[in-house]
Amino acid sequence: MIFLCLILSSMLSAGNAEFDRTASEGAARITMGRFVRSLRLSGLPSGVLSSEMLKNPESFSSRTAAVERCNSIYLSKTAEAFSNKLENVRRTLSLGSSFEYALSEADMKSLLDKFPAAFERERREAVDQQAKNLVSATRPTEKEFEEKPTEQLKREMAERIVKAQKQAVFEENLQYISEKIVAPVLRSAEDELKRQREYLMRARSDASSPTGLKSELEERLKANVSERSRDVPAEEAWGVFPSVLKDALPKAVERRIVNKMKARMNDVKLNVDVAEVAKIISGDIASHAKYSASEKKFAFIYSCAVLTNALEATLREARESERAELEDFLLRRMGSEDVIKALEKVVRREIMPKWKVARAEIASTAAKKIWPSLDDGTWYPEAYLADEVLSRSDYIKSIRAWREIKGLESLARSSGDKKVMEESLKFADERVKAAFELARSAISAQNKTVDSTHESVLSEVKAKKAVSPVTLNEVISMITDATEKMWSKERVAKLWSDGGAPKNAAEQHVALFPSVKNRIELLARKILEEIKKEELSQAKSETEEKIEGSSDAENETMEFKISVIKTSNQVEVKLLKGESTVLDKQVELKYLPFENAMKEVSRKLGREILSLP
Amino acid sequence: MTQSGKKALMKIACGEKAARASVDDLQSLLLQIVFALLMIFIIAYFIFVEETKKERAEQVLDLNRQKLVLALEKTVENHRIKYGLNALMTQGTDGSRIFDASSHVHGGALSLAPAAAKAFSAGSAAAFQDYSDAEKLHESWVKEVMEAAAVGELGEEEKAWLNDAVAERIEMVRLDTRGVQRALAARLQESLIESSSSLGTIEDANALAEAIKLKSLEMIKKEIGAEVLP
Known part of the structure; x- marks a missing residue:
């Protein structure tokens, strides 16, 4: 009996343990459920994948490889997080390994669906983090910059930068290197090259001869570049580019000297004397009759004058020792397109308008003289x-x-x-x-x-x-x-x-x-016709009776013919009554005369028919 | 032992040396040996007598104890009935009584027969009241057991044993009552766990478990209209 009582008691008191266990297990299920829900909503905490990628960039450098690896990491980390949470819950609630909680298929699918977005986000983080730490002191030399094609140089620089890093570079950062590191360096080189070329054009120089100007500009350029390299950050400091000395310097020397002469051209003030122009024109009127031909001749005359004056002015400004070389240099360039264009512009703008006025005056005077x-x-x-x-x-x-x-x-x-x-x-x-x-x-x-x-x-x-x-x-x-x-x-x-x-x-x-x-004659005829019409309308009935009771002689048939004969430049219009010609008009082969002739024929015909005078 | 006695013993033991022992030495030695053996028997006898006395006393005690144990079991049963535990038990196919909490909870609520519900409700209230004064409860139990056992005055040892037994049984009944209440509460916990929004946004698992427990006990209290044992 005692034995039975003990059994019963153990059955009844088992509810105490069951109560605690049920509550613990329930709490565990709820906690795990919430954990899974939060995982489904927001996925793994941020930084899990990016930290893996940054720890071992070699394995994640290619994006394709990164996707694959991160997928398996994501799965394992998710499983780990789940397992850790479960273990934690078991420990906290003292449940032991008998308490099980498994992820459903829907949960798994939902968690896996989070991977692409998580990967993108963390990949971006890892790429950006790496980009911040990319170290680059790589620069091409000035010679390299000028000799190598841009694309090749970009490629080589990017490769150097990648090699210089202590670890592998993510695929996406290759473009970053190209755009954000290499491109600015090359742009800086380009800007500096341009600046050096421009400097040659504006640097102060007292030399006038090509030789003197060249050596002075070269010296100043080198000094300028050296000074600049001290003042600007290291990444913007460049040396003198070879092409600047080789190509740009001679061109700058030429342009500066020619520009000086062009400036002197603009300063030339030529007077256009009307008498002088008239003398030239009258001296060779055949050549100057046409405006365009005359303009050309005078433009040439004035161009020579302007060029001569400009050359003299330029040489006057130069030092004595430089004049010979300078003159030789300028004379060889007189026929250049640049100089010709500038000369034409000066002549066209300053001198030819005055010449035009002079010529108009001369022509007017001549015309008045010929046709007073x-x-x-x-x-x-x-x-x-x-x-x-x-x-x-x-x-x-x-x-x-x-x-x-x-x-x-x-x-x-x-x-x-x-x-x-x-x-x-x-x-x-x-x-x-x-x-x-x-x-x-x-x-x-x-x-x-x-x-x-x-x-x-x-x-x-x-x-x-x-x-x-x-x-x-x-x-x-x-x-x-x-x-x-x-x-x-x-x-x-x-x-x-x-x-x-x-x-x-x-x-x-x-x-x-x-x-x-x-016109007067026509009007007269018209007036008479009008009067006649008036009279006719009164005598109309008499005229009609006359016509009805007319004799055989008045009933006879009258035949009229109108003949129009056209020749090469004339028209002959005839009105024939029977065999006789009543009206014969010869007019020019033009519309109006012909029309007038035909009108006259009609009038005549009407008069004949109505027996009007 | 004197040197002479040692020598005599050696003679006896070692044979060839025995010839050199004297008669007195031998007799002295024999006497000592007999005396030692006698002492052993005397001691054994007194131990035997003592043991026998104890057994007789224990037999007397056992008889009382048996009566008390029976009385205790009866008292336990009475209290089980008083606390409404028996009202929730069902008869198994082999005649044994079984308690199945699942049969008393359906759809997240207690579903007891009216009589059982009434008995359980009154019993829970009675249990709460009784166990709120442990000393009084103990005294009433002792009294009830003594009355049921109908034994005379108990010795100190028996009294101590009875107190321990009563305390043990009181605790057992308490655990049984509490166990039944909590078994029912455990069934109600399942509905709470399924619709966990009623539990709020408790983050800590332990706190959550405690909340489940508290809420389920509240539900029981509400259902039976009485306090449950803590």
């Missing part, structure tokens, strides 16, 4: 000539070629056989054109005047017709009188409204132009 009537505006074309030229459809072209117009030969030959300056000819062209424009304005104004007489003359004719018959010539005469009266009043004001009337204004375009007279 064009100058004072007293010349004007004859009325018939103006009409003839202005009636052409291409009258502008004709005026431009005024020298070929019949009737202007004497004006064209005013200069005789001598060559005339281009500008003078242009002067004459413009004045002739202006004169023809004036004549055109006169024609137009006269035509308007003719048109304005229509109503008054119509009334006058009607009034006169009531008394006695009025002929065509009478109507023409009425219109002409009226037009001439009006024209004489308004002529000067209409032609020279700006008040610039020439001294023979009273003579110019006084008479009516032939085309205006034609």
